[in-house]
Amino acid sequence: MRAERQARGWSQMDAVRALESHADQTIPGTSSLLRNWKRWEAGEVEPDDFYKPLIAKTFGTVSAAFFPRAGHRNAEAELLEGVGMNTLEFVSRLRTSDVSPATLEALRITADRLCSEYPYMSPEQLSIEGHAWLRRICNLLDRRLTLSQHQEVLSLAGTVSLLIGCVEYDMGQRHEARATRRAAQSLGEEAGDADVMGWAHEMAAWFAITQGDYRGVIAASNAGEFVAHNRSVTVQLAAQKAKAWARIGDRREMEKALDHGRAILETLPYPEDVDHHFVVDPSKFDFYAMDCYRLFGDNERAAVYADEVIRSSTDADGTQRKPMRIAEAEITLGVVAAREGDVERAVSLGRQAISGERKSLPSLLMVSGELRQILAKQYPTEQEAAAYLEELRALGARDA
Template structure:
């Protein structure tokens, strides 16, 4: 049956009408940004609960009458919240849940045609591969993410993840190539408005990734300098630690450098500080802690400080 002009106008009007006002969506944007900004320091249990609750609320809006633009916005907000929940699930050691949520985020990204969210979903895959020792998987995930989000900030972090993989494969040239690509991308991006948002890459975060690479390559002086800069940039004027997980890995880097230089007391000191941080990403923390533990076990297992650190790390690993 042919559609008359009046019927066509009615259809367009229905598509442009909505049960959700723009102020509601703006409030949800602000809430999503707030939750993503609380990732570095809010207790994992609290953040994952809030994230899931808000994800459920936002997803529930799809059952209401939305304009096409609002429908896309709801899918986008759901994608960001899914990415956040996935991060915290993995921090807590719940790998199956994190992978399921990652796949959901990627599906939402594809449905909303949002390359940036898709890029972060691939970046998460690279992170999972990093902590499980699948270094070729990191490279594949990084390249897949770069293909879908070449001009977004996530491309910087994807380059950094690829550099981490090459560093663990002991390929210095490819590590430097990936780091250089990430730096050039960073220099070409506008300075972020909200540095606290977990899905924003800033110079301090890139230093953190480079620190990891140079530690693996045995460049102790560069790694130490970068670790000190990460700690400085992550500490407020009053001593408050704004990025405790990042600082934990910086301290472990300083611990590795101290252990290589023969200072077991300082090495273990840094190692213990990292293990006792209130906000932890367990897979990443244990991965870097084992680097320090390998040196302590090899060179200082007979010393009391070395034994105590190894016992503490073993206890945490068993609990995880």
Template sequence: MSDDQPTWAKRIRAMREARGWSQTEAAEQMRRHSPRALPETDHLARRWKAWELGENKPGREYAPIIAATLNTVTQSLFPPDEKPNTGLEILNATGMDTLEIVSRLQASDVNDATLEAVRITVDKLCSEYARQPPFELIGEGRQWLRRLVEMQEQRLNFRQRRDTLELAGWLALLVGCLEYDLGDRRAAEATRQAALSLGREVGSPGILGWAHEMSAWFALTAGDYRGVVAAGKAGESAAENHSVSVQLIAQQAKAYARMGKRAEMESTLERGRVALDKMEYPSNIDNHFVVDPSKYDFYVMDCYRHVGEDRMARELSDEVIRVSSGFNNQDRWPMRIAEAQVTLGVVAAREGDLDEAVSYGRKAIGNGRKSLPSLAMVSQDLADVLRERYPREREATEYLEQLRAIQRPAS
């Protein structure tokens, strides 16, 4: 395969091969996902071969059919070009830096420009969740949350008060996620409840949906799979059309995978794929509380790993690592990379390669930015395979000891 081929072409081929289809079979599969009659199979097969060669990028007509055939989201397979983040958003948009924003808040000089600057600051903090160490970001998040609470004592009109409470809700969600990443479930649950209350007060479907998503996440990492489904359904009802509804669906699919309910898992994943495919591409995919199209592959990877679909899990892991790495000279989503590395470790262990399995497992544990409960839960899949297949191997035993060290704080 040529290195100068576009990424989408390479991925179409990799996803087809992971399913064990010939090009003709893949073309024929397209009929199941097309709302209209398609040309003869020979014609479709020739077009499929051309797509895999990187010729004639699929347009609006065929792109969603190909994505559905390969069980992914259209804008994940064919993402739009992205402009790099310069880090000057606040100054460029408002003419104020952080010091001036704080000075205005302290002086009770709260106007629309100041509120817009605070809004951009909150978005920036939520966008740093994936990369910044949680013990550093949590302090900044709590500090800004305190400032927003103090603003309620000032003279604000109705719209300003509602806006500040909504921003406080998003910050509460961020702080709660960071508390959970650090292993403090009690504090995280209290903060989640505060966010839920703020979401109800301002009538924000997004905040309400994410508060329920956090509940589903907590239940998933605790092994309460029925609780995941209950929280997911409640969250979907509250979230309306916000993108969090897709993540709520994904958490339910993960729970079904762990409950051994394969049919429910697959139908739930497809429901999430269809929902996400209908949404516009986000303006800021780095914000933790935005579900970007590439995250769908991350959800499916988890489910496939758990149910033993190793070839497709490997292909998805490679894709998750590719899109999560090397953006602006740093990894964009380190925690997704870690879970993809665990998945590759599980596949290697099942295929009999202990050295590679342990190597991937150690890379995941050594990742600088981690969520302790999530990593402990995902790594348990690798631990189970190692205990079953390599019970007396020193390398496996040593890795399991390392894993126990990160599981203790998450329990």
């Protein structure tokens, strides 16, 4: 709370008045709120469930991101405990004619596991596993299935196809990724699965923003919102629109899109698995806001969000749980450092961001391009900056 307040240049009294302006019902007087605020900032007590969403709204985020809680699923254990089968038994069952509820539940758990491994597993390995399981799932379509089973299998195939498409795009396989995205959308339409359809449109928006097609981002996001309504994917669609408006230079529309996404996210239940790629976890809202405020040159707010992204994406033992988010946060901090004249720190952070094993090349290159432009323009004679720019060019050649 203190970091967010200070990033805006607010005193504690300013923060209390801002909070009062966001309240839609009567709350205690200013002096009482100020006393509570001081206790909240000092960590003496935690705000209750009434004040948490109000504080989050004051700072333009959501309560579950501002006041996170622990939660992690063990999908491998679920497979054994939930359906009484280990992986070998499960694969053997898939080869028989039996398509029981336990078989479908095991498939759901496996699909969830694959989606939860997206943030950190190597894209090559995840692609191999994803294709292998997609073949097994699709083979079930040749069996005698009830209507509901047929729809469930189509939905699972659509989900795994979405994952494969994301991994292909991460590796720079753009043509394959586009074809896989279209296949996933078709499967979602056939199954009547609004989530799969919505994420297929979100992928189209993601592809478009990394290629500079900002109007295409807005069109894809609008199409996705039309089919997904107020699901989790709608939050990410709103975020893609916000990022596109930020790159167009329209701050008002950017803020509107962020507010729309925040309002939807605030109404959704806390996700069971925050690592699942096709579930928007609350901490990701800070990731969206970081990107937008960096683009508008709001260095203090961008840095606060970047620090929070790194914190929430790192386990207590230092393990990076979401290395791709951390890389973009490091680029953000590098951009801020470059703007403030610290070229050495800017280059160091930029190198750190592109050195990780798990990368989404198109996204990383898009964000790194902002740091590249600043370094090339403001530090043309700095040797370390020039060396880093050469490293970026080499990385870009892999995505060509």
